[in-house]
Amino acid sequence: MAGCGGGPSDGKDGGGEGKDRSSTAPTDASTAGLPSSLTSQKLDWGRCKATADSAAPDAEWRCATLKAPLDWGKPDGKTIGIALIRARATGDDRVGSLLINFGGPGGSGVSSMPYFADTTAKLRERYDLVSWDPRGVGASEGVRCRGDQDIQAAEAVDTTPDTPAEEKAYFKDAGDFAKSCARAAGTLLAHVSTTDTARDMNLMRLVLGDTRLHYFGMSYGTELGGVYAHLFPKNVGRMILDGVVDPTVDSVGQSENQARGFQRALDDYLKSLGEDPRKGTQKIVELLDRLDAKPLPTSSGRGLNQSLALTGIVLPLYSQTRWPELTDALKAAEQGDGSGLLSLADEYDERDSAGRYGTSSQSQRVISCLDDKRRPSPEDAKKVLPEFDRISPVFGKFLGWDTAGWCYDWPVAGQFDTPQVSAPGAAPILLVGNTGDPATPYEGTRRMADELGKGVGVELTWKGEGHVAYGSGSDCVDATVDAYLLDGKVPKDGKVCS
Known part of the structure; x- marks a missing residue:
């Protein structure tokens, strides 16, 4: 991953070429009351640093650190650093900055942004592309609750417990994780919410010199964009929300949505092979049951x-492009070799060949547990298991138990049941929904549009597969999004790309 070079400036112009003189911060009522040390800070853009995991990105990418309040309720108090990465617009007809969040919560924008350079090249013609590590993530006071050995040890915990002993071990592990996060994060644990990050974005916009926020949010980034629009509707510029989170359900509802979405994607995958989805699903369930009793050997040992x-x-x-990998891995597992599925799992868990794990899943838990007010008990989870299992025989039990295990014994109270995203008076926001999206099922797109309010949410549908749509193979989607962001052309609500 790419680290961030340069620290937060004290606001004085030191004359270095890294100082950002591209614009003067606009006067803004939404940041009234903030100290000038924050509103007038100058970002000191420098070369992004290499890390132990990767070399520094090309010189076109520059990094800086924004100062933001630890506690937005006390803006004159302690500050934290928010790591940013930017590449300047390549054309002369610049619109402004385009903030991009790749989802999670817990994903690092600083490390992800350079990998999306080709996908976003057209947008860069008129925008400075800017991403960041949200508070609690990566270089922005990133939270690491567990070390590599403890993470690997926790992989032995059965996440679909079948016996009282397995259930006890499952919730003990969840409680131990919560305690370790409290020790690792300290006071930060109460200040990494989506609302906190939305306020950070508003400060970014001001310091970057933009009157309005131009934004591209993917997956969880759509919830973040909706919360921003709710807090600062008059500051919304051109905003794309792709792979839209359903803002009308609580954490249990989100898990149910995902059970439905992943099973739908699995059914589509099985149909692509010419298999009956019910028979194919049952075959996978039987494989998982065998693994519950006895793990498979792998080439790694x-x-x-x-x-x-x-x-x-x-x-x-x-991603539909990776379905062949799933086919190969499942075939190998049926033949007694678990190496393919383990490799895919390690990639998801950000585990490298040396046994080192990334921290995005830990940050995801820290952020979402601060957001979510609901704290289902083990008994609550048992009550939803039959319905979850009916919705998805493959994923239902895991997601059902997860409703209670995810934030079990969490030391900080959650903030809301469902995110507030109503944004009356905001400029039109383009919502992109994918009918085959497993992680943020398509139905959430319409619900987000309804919650944003009449005349604000504009829905674009792609009849495709995989998570998020832009850059995923639809010329229709890409052209519509580009026309909106680059030229301000709002498509007709309900447009469909097949």
């Missing part, structure tokens, strides 16, 4: 258990 196999099945459902 580690065993493939039920939980790791399930993770390995999930990953290639995010």
Whole structure:
């Protein structure tokens, strides 16, 4: 991953070429009351640093650190650093900055952004492309609750417990994770919510010199964009939400949506092979049951258990281009070799060949548990298991238990049941929904549009597969999004790309 070079400036112009003199921060009522040390800070853009995991990105990408309040309720208090990455617009007809969030929560924009250079090249003609590590992620006070050895040890915990002993171990592990996060994050644990990050974005917009926020949010980034629009409707510029989160359901509803979405994607995958989805699903369930009793050997020497196999099945459902990998991995597993599914699981878990794990899944848990007010008990989870299993025989049990295990014994109270995204008076926001999206099922697109309000949410549908639509193979989607972002052309609500 790419690190961030340069630190937060104290606001004084030191004359270095890294200082950002591209624009003067606009006067803005939405940031009234913030100290000038924040609103007048100058970003010191420098070369992005290499890390132990990867070399620094090309020199066109520059990094800086924004100062933001730790506690937005106390803007004069302690500050934290928000790591940014930027590439300047390539054309002369610049619109402004385009902030991009790749989802999660917990995904690092600093490390992800350079990998999307080709996909976003056309957008860069008129925008400075800007991404960041949200608070609690990566170079922005990233939270690491567990070390590599403890993460690997936790992989042995059965995430679909069948006995009282397995259930006890499952919730003990969840409680231990919560305690370790409290120790690792300290006071930060209460200040990494989606609302906190939305306020950080508004400060970014001001410091970058933009009167309005131009934004591209994917997956969880759509929820973040909706929360921003709710808080600052008059500051919304051109905003794309792709792979839209359903804002009308709580954490249990989100898990149910995902059970439905991943099973739908799995059915589509099985149909592409000419298989009956019900028979293909049953075959996978039987494989997982065998792994629950006895893990498969792999070339690495580690065993493939039920939980790791399930993770390995999930990953290639995010992109239709990876379905052949799933086919190969499942065939190998049926023949007694779990190496393919384990490799896919390791990729999902950001585990490298040396046994080092990434931290995005830990940050995801820290952020979502601060957002989510609901704290289902183990008994609550048991009550939803039959319905979850009916919706998805493959993914239902895992997601059902996860409703209680994810934030079990969490030390900080959650903030809301469902995110507030109503944004009356905001400029039109383009919502892109994919009918085959496993992680953020298509139905959430219409619900987000309704919640944003009449005349705000504009829906674009792609009849495709995989998670998010832009850059996924639809010329129709890409052209519509480009016309909106580059030229301000709002498509007709309900447009369909097949």
